Amino acid sequence: MYSRRQLLLGTAAMALSSPRLPAQPPAQSQDAFKSSVNEVIVPVTVTDEKGRFVSNLDQKDFMLLDEGKPQRITFFTRERNQPVVIGFLIDLSNSNLLHWDKFMEAIQDLVLATIEPEGKPDKRFSGYLIGYSTEAELMVNTTEDPEKILERIRKVKPGGGAALFDAVHMACTSRTLVKGEPFEPRRVIVIVGDGHDTGSKKTLDEVVEVAQRNLVTIYGVSTVAFGFRNEGEPNLKRLCESTGGRVVYPLENLYSDVSGYLSTPSDEGNYALKVGTGGYAAAVMRGIVNAITATAGEITTQYILRYTPTDLDAAKTFRRIEVRVGLGNVKVRAREGYYPFAP
Numbered sequence: 001m002y003s004r005r006q007l008l009l010g011t012a013a014m015a016l017s018s019p020r021l022p023a024q025p026p027a028q029s030q031d032a033f034k035s036s037v038n039e040v041i042v043p044v045t046v047t048d049e050k051g052r053f054v055s056n057l058d059q060k061d062f063m064l065l066d067e068g069k070p071q072r073i074t075f076f077t078r079e080r081n082q083p084v085v086i087g088f089l090i091d092l093s094n095s096n097l098l099h100w101d102k103f104m105e106a107i108q109d110l111v112l113a114t115i116e117p118e119g120k121p122d123k124r125f126s127g128y129l130i131g132y133s134t135e136a137e138l139m140v141n142t143t144e145d146p147e148k149i150l151e152r153i154r155k156v157k158p159g160g161g162a163a164l165f166d167a168v169h170m171a172c173t174s175r176t177l178v179k180g181e182p183f184e185p186r187r188v189i190v191i192v193g194d195g196h197d198t199g200s201k202k203t204l205d206e207v208v209e210v211a212q213r214n215l216v217t218i219y220g221v222s223t224v225a226f227g228f229r230n231e232g233e234p235n236l237k238r239l240c241e242s243t244g245g246r247v248v249y250p251l252e253n254l255y256s257d258v259s260g261y262l263s264t265p266s267d268e269g270n271y272a273l274k275v276g277t278g279g280y281a282a283a284v285m286r287g288i289v290n291a292i293t294a295t296a297g298e299i300t301t302q303y304i305l306r307y308t309p310t311d312l313d314a315a316k317t318f319r320r321i322e323v324r325v326g327l328g329n330v331k332v333r334a335r336e337g338y339y340p341f342a343p
Contacts, residue, residue: 085188
């Protein structure tokens, strides 16, 4: 039987490559993150009807439209494991007490799978850690050493409110940059939380814009427990889907493959797996590991397209992108668009 880490590393295996370029000084404002309007980068994920990655497409299979007009793709790659900077944003609010230990264990696996694949350092990959409760805090600045992030994760405890929007804004504006961002390495954020926000100074609209301006792709790992819905779910979906990412729900289908669900009466409720039992704990952990594995795999299995937009209109503050693939029964995920000019 394979361990969780072996499964994760197998899914997100990354080959060694060229060393990282020197980091820039810490950025304190959005200005330091502005990307060139001369070229637009579009990470694209293509999956089939069963959610499996379609990884054998060529440039000719893609059509890219900017404000409805076809564009000439000037750069294309389908190679896995392109350099990436990953921000791990962890919800430290009271709402995540139920499965806290299991999520923390899984996050550590995700850090190792994406920053130190195959148990070896890879200078193309780096990450940083932001925890958010009543306030957002940059706990570990950009580093290629996963142990710094793991050590801090092991010490955090939940408590307080949730300043999610401030945490996303901080990830986009207030950390040390790696030379070459956002083209190589790319920028990715993984939010582990339920999407609710109780104390941010920033609004959802503001942080969606700052993420789009900075060419950040956001993924969400929802911590909402089975059978519950949270008012923050639309927040998480919008942050992810507007930037080309998606949300996974590790606890949503906890009982989907269990015979007897809602058919076995019991005093504590009709649950085939009783809370506090080994079967329940194993099902929870399996769901979380599968979600983390899928997220790590998607980060490293994207097509990267670049193009120089034509007919830029100064009156257009936001330009919409559409990516099409000449195949049936596939789902294409890419960012909604971009801001061509500084605010």
